[in-house]
Amino acid sequence: MSEKTGIACEYGRYENFSGVIMWGKTEGAVENACFKLEVSNGFKFVTFHSGVWQNGFWGGGRFVNGTWKNGVWNYGTWENGNWESGIWNYGTWADGVWKSGTWKNGYWFSGKWKNGVWKDGVWIKGICVSGINRKYETLYVSPNKWGKKYE
DSSP: OOOOEEEEOSSEEEEEEEEEEEETTEEEEEEEEEEEEEEETTEEEEEEEEEEEEEEEEOSEEEOSOEEOSOEEOSOEEOSOEEOSOEEOSOEEOSOEEOSOEEOSBEEOSOEEOSOEETTBOOOTTOOOTTBOGGGGGGSOOGGGTTOOOO
16 A cells, blocks of 8 residues: 555555554554554554654554654564654664663663663663663673763
8 A cells, every 4th residue: 555644544555654553552643654554363563664753652563664753662672763752661672773762661682772761760871770671681782881872
């Protein structure tokens, strides 16, 4: 499907879409986005391939690449891209650049942390705080590198 603007609320692939995604528990405004609205075992999810997520609520799926401007991430897998601001409730972060926002809980595997706060206050450099699942800590960027500025 190649809709240019409007509301994306039907199963299928969308290319260069600007408008609102309304699918399952996900609802948000996007610009120039390429994504698929999918269903598996009765669960509706989004696979976001590129574009800009302006604002809204992410209820599940995969963010393959793109820019996240703002909003609430409730659950899913982040594979790559730029996170500019917003609230991360829970999910898996595989790679990308975190510029600012609030990280509450989830799995962090790789990427660059530029700025942000933790759920229970301001993050303190050099300390692995709760909220990051330490089960996979050997896969993480070293905690002593978190909070440093990356250019």
